[in-house]
Structure formats: structure tokens, C-alpha cells
Amino acid sequence: MSSITLTRLTTATKSTSRLCFSPLCKGTINSQGVDLHSSLRRPHSSFRKLSSLPFTKWFPRCVSTRLMSYGLNVTPGRYRKGVFLVTGAAAVAGIVVGVCHFQRAEMASRIVKTEKDEGDILERCKSFMSPPVTDVEVLQQRKDEMSTRMEMLIMETQAAFCKALEQVDGGTFKVDSWQRKEGGGGISCVLQDSKVFEKAGVNVSVVFGSLSEEAAKQMRSRGKVLKAKDGKLPFCAMGVSSVIHPKNPFIPTVHFNYRYFEIEEADGSKQWWFGGGTDLTPMYLNQEDAIHFHSTLKEACDKHHPQYYPDFKKWCDRYFFINHRDERRGIGGIFFDDLDSPSQEDVFAFVKSCARSVVPCYVPIVRKHVNDPFSPEEKAWQQLRRGRYVEFNLVYDRGTKFGLATPGSRIESILMSLPLTARWEYMNKPAKGSKEAELLEILRKPKEWV
Template structure:
């Protein structure tokens, strides 16, 4: 294993180490460092469980590194995946990009994409699930013209509402956004609230965070620095919450509620998530890595509804009506 990363990079060392490497190579190096630091941060909670490291290659071009931990003391399932893929876009993907306003002149587009995606499902119902994804994408038309952009975000899915944890999480994200414009956090927080929606149930997947796509302004280089700031905020936003809550006692009804909420997580990821759909329909898709986001255990009960006034219902009301988690003085 490369001591700097969880595995040998997908792109050759020779190409990654050239003088003045292109932004796609710098992004690959950065996300591999984020992968290693986050895996090590999670493993620090686990006395025996370690990440399985699975480096894979894609016949159509590129590959990835999937790191998965299962049945730990604190984490029931945690995945931290890197992908570095290239090839030809399916027409469905081109149509989706056009629907977002991309000016694409051909249906035959080559692409390069690299990103990191992680989902952590803890055992204790008082520890939230976290998801983050940061990615770089470029398309090349037959004339050789290149369009490139970044996307991603970080969001939190608790099972029981702890307002202090929500404020801490959102404040870390806001501080990561602040150097790049006073409006960044508010804009991307609203985008997150409106994206992670389980439409058929009228509720959000969690208490939000930040989410954005098609980021290339004011410059691609500035957007890369923004991505780095957000990704570097993941550990300080989440690890203190795990430390605070991992040893809290819980009972069978609380565990049952956690499994029901995980069922909602599955519904969103399989029915609505654009990244999951893009991955599943990309030629040569690696389904094990794409479906890494799904929990080890989940549950569905017919017409389940929490009792009015219960802690479970308190969470549900917030999921139906997103809140501003930061106090006025913290938003200045």
C-alpha cells in the first residue's frame, strides 16, 4: 500500500507527478488524501474493525478505490470511495446535463470524472449518518472543446434531534464557505434542503448541510479551492458528534426507529439521487461501489407514523420544515 494513500492511485504516478499537473490530476491527489484521512479518523473509533480496501479497474477506462468497514463497534457500515473514470457518455447522461443548462453541441461526448463519495451508518441511533461527495467532471466534444465543473456537498441525517449537533455541523460548513463569498453557505444550504427531498413522503432525508453542482465561477481554480475547503471540513464537522454520542444508551424502540429512517435513506438514494442514477447507467458501472451508500440493515413498516409529542415526531417535523440552524450572531 502507498503510505500516502489507501491504495495505489488509478492514474499513473508518472502522470500525477508532472510539473504543473492539470486540475483533474490535482483533484485526484486531493481526494485520495481526503479518503485516507477520513478512513483513519473513523478507524480510530474501532478497536478491531478496519477498512477493506478494494482497488478496481474499469474496462471502459479508469477505475476506483472502495474502502468499506462493516460490523464495527461504532459503525455498522462505512464506505469511502474514490472513482477516476473516463470514456463516452451515454445519451441519457448528455440529456440530463442539457436539462441543467449545459450547452452541449453533440450527443457523442467523451468525459472524465473523478470524485470521492462517503456514507457512514453508525450503530447507535444517537449518532447521525453523514454523507459527503466532492467531484470534478469534464466533457470533451468532437472538436476537442472542453467544459469542466465541480459539484458536491456534505449533509447530516440524524435519527434523533440534537440541536447542538445540528448547529455545530452547519457552523463548520459555513466557516468552510465564508472565504469564498458571504452568500455561499446560505445559497448552498437552501440547495441542499431542496435536493435531498423524498418527494413522495414530503420530507427531507435529513437536516441538510450544503449541496451544489456545475460550479466553475469565478474561475475553475477558485472552485477547486472551495471544494478543498469544504472537504477539509468533514472531519471537524462530524467526528466531535460521534465522540459525544457513540456511548449513549439506547433501547429497542430507538433502534427500530433508526432502521425505519434508514429505509427512507434507501428510498431517496434509489429513486431520486442523480449520482446514483448516473453511476448505474454508466457503461461498465461497478454496482458494489455505487450501492455502498445503502445501509447494512433497514426496515419498512406499513403506514408507520410516530406518536404526536414524541422525540421521533420532533425529528419528523424538522424534516418536513427545514430550519436555519445557525444563530443570528453566527450568520454574520
């Protein structure tokens, strides 16, 4: 797997070294205790000129310095005409890799710059599904802080996606605001057992407090060096997360999550990072849909660096892997985590582009299949595939694990990702050459769609 995740340097390190090193000296450990780094390839025996950066290779563990290759532009799929344009944006799990300082500079020069002033906060709040979690006056006072800007963006993303789905379905999302006694709260928007969607959830959460020991342990296993004060690690986390389970088996399930995390260490300094991604889980494979979905994500990534899409696509294929089934959850998309380079502003701009791609990459697919006829057998297959979705979310998903390990978490919102109905059959095996078997082949051998 080749993934660009850029690691952060302390001030002391920056003054003594011009290289970035990954904090993953002990590798990333999966739920079976296997070091994922141990299986990665070692670097090519001879490097080419750095100016051309023609390939991507991994260094041995504890160094993780790497080069970035350049990608190729791909003409977007034919869905690109007449799709939704979203002005919303978005909101933390993965492998962290370093980048040489000259590569940082090169990458930063390719980032699409955005203005810090995103508009009047009070005016923007009028379009939200609910008042934001943080008091509006506090947001106005801290309008230039990343936590405020991120909260506004995830609220806008929630509203844009909910309204687009309501147009397709004809129903209305139930808006449920909740508070967390330890600090913060969230807004859960759910459309359940409606015309098109059996269960559609779009959540925003903004929480703060002190990390539990279990949550801190999980982060340290990813290579985070966290220095607590009196055993406490103050944190702030926020994100937008959505899972959509349609009634029609020919409309795929979609998931997206974009998030921001901040931790204050014993000396008062802060660590921050972004994470997220968007992925598609069809029950029946449609090549045209897959190309459209991946092309839209690639277009969003290419605005910032041509290597983002291929690297984060591979990361997605690797992350959404149901190990005990030897298959992926779906046909992937993009996934990244612990992203904290080349700068906070640059990563924020990238996350914003990803969030803006959510509606155009998914809603045209829903509209295309909303009236497709289906048989009871095809509905039963959808139920079996949903069972696989449940298995991944409860056994492997890092976000679910973090939520369950965080004191005061709202269980209803954490488990919103689970479908209303699912099915498990003993030793189910699709007939050779069937559409169901075709899907399984792709889930076991990921394909390059663009």
C-alpha cells in the same frame, strides 16, 4: 430557493457580452417532470444599488441573471476546540445561475487564494489508502493539470476520513481497488459490521471514456449544451463519496461527495464543473449537534464568500427532498453542482475547503454519542429512517442515476451508500410530542441552525 452557481462563458460570448447567462433556459426537471424554475420567484420590481447587493432574487427563466447578497458571520459552535484538522481535500448534480461580470470580479476578490504547488506527488501518495487510480508517473507528468490535482485531493480526503473513523471505531477499512474496462477505476474503502459503524464506505473513482446517451440526456436536461462528434462525448469524471451508517441510533448518518467533471466537445474545447456537498441525517434530533455541524460548514464556506453557505444550505434542503413522503432526508448541510465560476482555481480552492471540513464537522459528534445507551424501540426507529434513506438514493439521487447509466460502472460501489439493514412498516406514525415526532417536524419544515 436562492443558490449561487456560476455559469461559464464561451470565448465568443465573453467578447460580445459582459453578462453571464444561465444555460437552464428550459429549467431543471425533477423526476416527476416538473420544471423547478417555474415555481421560483420573479425579481424585485426595483433594484437597489449594485454596490450594496442587499438581497438575492431570481430573474425569469432563460435569463437567470441574479445578484448576490452578503451574509453575516456566525460564531462557530463550542465543538470548535480540539477537533480534527484535515489536510486532505476533495473531489458532480443541481441548478445553474449566472452572475454579472462585476459580481464575478467582486467574488473573485474574496476567494482564498492557494498555491498551485501542493507538494511532491510521490511523497503525498505514501499517506493514501491505496495507490491512486492513475499511474503515479502519469500524475507526475501532468501535475499541473486540474485532473491530476483533483485526483490527489480526493485520495487525500479518503485517507483522512478513513483514518479518523478507524480511530473512533478501532476497526480497519477493507481497501478494494478496481478497474473499469472502458477507462479508469476506483478505490472502495468499506468498514462493515464493526464496533461503532454498521457500514461505513468511502469511495474514490476516476473514470473516463464516452458518455452514454442516457447520461448525456440527463446532463442536457440540466441545461448543458453538449456538442458531440460522431455521436461521442469524451469525458473524465472523478470524485470522493462517503456514506456512514452507525450502529447507535443517536449517532447520525453522514454523507459527503465532492467531484470534478470534464467533457471534450466536437471542436476540441472542454467544459468543466465541480459539484458536491455534505449533509447530516440524524435519527434523533440534537440541537447542539446540528449547530456544530452547520457552523463548521459555514466557516468553510465563509472563507470564499459569505453567501455560499446560505445559498448552498437552501439548495441542500431542496435537493435532499423525498417528494413522495413530503419530507427531507435529514437536517441538510450544503449542496452545489455545475459550479464553474469565477475561475477553475477559485472553485477548486472552495471545494478543498469544503472537503477539509468533513472530519471536524462529523467526528466530534460520533465521539460524543459513541457510548449512548439505546432501547430496542429506538433501534427500530433508526431502521425506519434508514428506509427513507434508501428511498431517496434509489428514486431521486442524481449521482446514483448517473452511475447506473454509465457503461462499466461498478454496482457494488454505487450501492455502497445503502445501509446494511433497514425496515419498512405499514402506516408507521410516531406518537404526538415524542422525540420521533420532533424529528419529522424538522424534516418537513427546515430550520436555520446558524
